[in-house]
Amino acid sequence: MSAPIDVGALEDFPAGEAIVAEVGDTMVCLARVDDDVFAVHNTCTHALEGMGGGYVDGDCIECPRHGALFSLRTGEAMTPPATKALPTFPVDVRDGRVLVTPTPSIPHPILDR
DSSP, rough: OOOOOEEEEGGGGTTTTTEEEEETTEEEEEEEEEEEEEEEEEOOOOOBGGGSSSSSTTTTTETTOOOOOOOOOTTOOOSOOOSSSSEOEEEEEEEEEEOOOOSSOOOTTTOOO
């Protein structure tokens, strides 16, 4: 597993907002839910839209193109038209810094074929 990458201060991640950051060679979408920060691949598994433009609703994020809802915790596609999960990335908050490990939970089902 690769070493975690510092993507910013926790205070730079307002609750309920999606922030895009480069983690290694991958663009990830991060969102803060209460005291937790979650990271998913920035590319929707349905229409290849950037998830960073999506609406954060609780612990889910909505794709801005067609409205598919994904769990920020697991990456699971919660509503159509998406049927495949987003890869997630481990996040750790240490000393007020957000660290993301660049190893995805699963390969991206469209980009990593």
